[in-house]
Amino acid sequence: MREKGAKCKKNNPIVVSKTREILNRAVIDPRFRDELFENPVKVIKQLDLKREEEEVILRNLDERMLRFIQSIDDKISLLSESILCTNGPCGIA
Amino acid sequence: MLTARFVGESRECEILINTTHSCNLRCRYCFVEGGLKGLGESGPAVMGRETQEACVSFLEAYCRSFERVTLHFYGGEPFLNFEAVKYISERAVVSLGNNSVLRFAVTTNGTLINGDIAAFLDSFGFSVLVSCDGPPRVHDMMRLDADGRPTSQRVLETIRVLRSYGRIQLGLSAVIHKDNRLSAAYRYLKSLSPAFIKAEYVRTGPDDSMGLNEEDAERYLEDLGYIADDTIERLLQGRQALDYRFNSRVLQMWRGTRRRVFCGAGSSVLGIAADGDIYPCTLLIGDGDCRLGNVRDGLSMEAVERFRQWHSFGGKASCRDCPDRYYCGGGCAAMWKMKGRGFCEYIRSEIRLAEYIYGRLSETRPEALSLMVSREFHDRLAEMINAELKGIRE
Numbered sequence: 398m399r400e401k402g403a404k405c406k407k408n409n410p411i412v413v414s415k416t417r418e419i420l421n422r423a424v425i426d427p428r429f430r431d432e433l434f435e436n437p438v439k440v441i442k443q444l445d446l447k448r449e450e451e452e453v454i455l456r457n458l459d460e461r462m463l464r465f466i467q468s469i470d471d472k473i474s475l476l477s478e479s480i481l482c483t484n485g486p487c488g489i490a
Numbered sequence: 491m492l493t494a495r496f497v498g499e500s501r502e503c504e505i506l507i508n509t510t511h512s513c514n515l516r517c518r519y520c521f522v523e524g525g526l527k528g529l530g531e532s533g534p535a536v537m538g539r540e541t542q543e544a545c546v547s548f549l550e551a552y553c554r555s556f557e558r559v560t561l562h563f564y565g566g567e568p569f570l571n572f573e574a575v576k577y578i579s580e581r582a583v584v585s586l587g588n589n590s591v592l593r594f595a596v597t598t599n600g601t602l603i604n605g606d607i608a609a610f611l612d613s614f615g616f617s618v619l620v621s622c623d624g625p626p627r628v629h630d631m632m633r634l635d636a637d638g639r640p641t642s643q644r645v646l647e648t649i650r651v652l653r654s655y656g657r658i659q660l661g662l663s664a665v666i667h668k669d670n671r672l673s674a675a676y677r678y679l680k681s682l683s684p685a686f687i688k689a690e691y692v693r694t695g696p697d698d699s700m701g702l703n704e705e706d707a708e709r710y711l712e713d714l715g716y717i718a719d720d721t722i723e724r725l726l727q728g729r730q731a732l733d734y735r736f737n738s739r740v741l742q743m744w745r746g747t748r749r750r751v752f753c754g755a756g757s758s759v760l761g762i763a764a765d766g767d768i769y770p771c772t773l774l775i776g777d778g779d780c781r782l783g784n785v786r787d788g789l790s791m792e793a794v795e796r797f798r799q800w801h802s803f804g805g806k807a808s809c810r811d812c813p814d815r816y817y818c819g820g821g822c823a824a825m826w827k828m829k830g831r832g833f834c835e836y837i838r839s840e841i842r843l844a845e846y847i848y849g850r851l852s853e854t855r856p857e858a859l860s861l862m863v864s865r866e867f868h869d870r871l872a873e874m875i876n877a878e879l880k881g882i883r884e
Contacts, residue, residue, distance in 0.1 A: 408883045416882050420875050424856040427746065457881040462874050469871075473741050473863050 412450050423466045434467045493746040500758035502558040506772040507762045509574035510536045513566040515599050518632045519692045519700045537574045537764040548785040550585040562595040564772045569602040600648040612655040619661040624675045664689040668706045672713035687732045711839045718843040725858040737862045739844035748816035756797045773824035817841045
């Protein structure tokens with residue numbers, strides 16, 4: 398993903414905004430994050446960006462970040478599947 | 491958006507252990523009815539040592555398959571039998587502590603906690619849920635001791651003392667009734683700086699004058715909206731929710747999963763009575779139809795299966811085609827038994843508000859949803875996202 402010699406758009410607002418959008422969507426949408434992890438190039442190319450903007454985003458999408466996002470489902474499942482009533486029974490203490 | 495995926499089996503369990511069915515208070519709305527609820531003259535009021543031993547053996551076998559185990563002491567007033575709380579906790583650390591992450595909790599009226607008890611709770615890192623209905627005037631309307639004396643000052647002193655201990659997670663619990671509005675109780679409890687708040691409508695028997703009438707119920711539902719807004723504000727500020735009632739449904743929405751049952755009663759939640767009998771939940775103790783076994787003999791799998799079938803939304807005719815069944819799961823079993831209905835209006839309102847919370851956060855700051863999982867998870871996710879954005883900017 399990291400390419401030597403590629404142009405870097407510093408602080409490009411579109412790039413920042415699109416990256417935020419990608420990350421937000423990855424956090425929320427399980428299918429999107431699986432696709433992003435499997436083939437980030439394909440996913441980024443679907444975003445209607447200029448080539449140099451795509452390159453910046455792909456260059457900065459860290460593998461560690463992608464792995465962590467991919468593990469989101471497992472992390473939230475522990476609690477969402479602990480289908481307990483609030484902090485314990487819903488009775489009168 | 492709901493997928494076809496159902497919530498899986500929980501990897502966490504909570505075992506509610508009634509160390510005694512007796513209580514030193516005579517709260518006017520109490521479901522325990524002053525002592526031996528449903529047990530008459532036949533059941534012991536206090537869990538003796540032999541039952542405590544059998545309880546620990548049962549827990550060692552039953553909880554083995556769970557990654558996280560919470561032992562939650564209940565009553566009556568559990569500190570009327572502090573010896574049992576201490577003994578079971580100490581034995582559990584040895585028997586269960588190597589296999590699972592073990593946590594401890596207690597629900598208490600807060601009137602019997604002395605220095606020794608507080609030190610013990612701190613050493614074990616207990617979550618302590620203290621009953622406090624609201625300001626003294628409101629609290630003392632209902633929560634009186636056996637001599638009819640008010641208890642608010644004792645409870646407030648207990649809260650002050652418990653807050654001074656570093657490892658105790660202090661929760662405050664209020665009962666909402668026609669003279670105690672939810673939003674007012676929530677605001678007051680919040681002012682006492684607890685780690686979490688629980689405030690639920692009064693759950694008395696079928697013939698009660700303290701239940702919420704139509705007007706009270708409307709106000710209760712309105713006040714749930716106030717709590718939802720407070721939850722959103724806190725999450726957007728990077729703080730966890732104080733009231734957890736929306737958490738599991740919001741997390742369900744995040745994962746797109748459906749649920750078959752309202753809660754883990756009968757599988758990941760069990761209630762153990764003072765005589766060692768096992769029920770799906772502490773609120774069902776004494777209900778012969780729901781008895782699942784005893785700590786000495788184990789569980790009857792037939793009884794467990796029968797309960798779980800009934801407890802699911804599929805087990806109730808009125809729930810099978812309900813559009814909210816995948817987020818509700820069929821309602822609280824104890825409420826069905828106690829009141830003959832599931833209080834659908836409250837559950838529906840909580841589901842709508844969970845949708846509202848999820849919608850607001852997923853549009854503005856989705857990583858805030860991770861605060862409903864844990865602080866640690868949120869901090870890691872936020873750090874990763876910020877690092878990515880920083881990399882893009884530089």
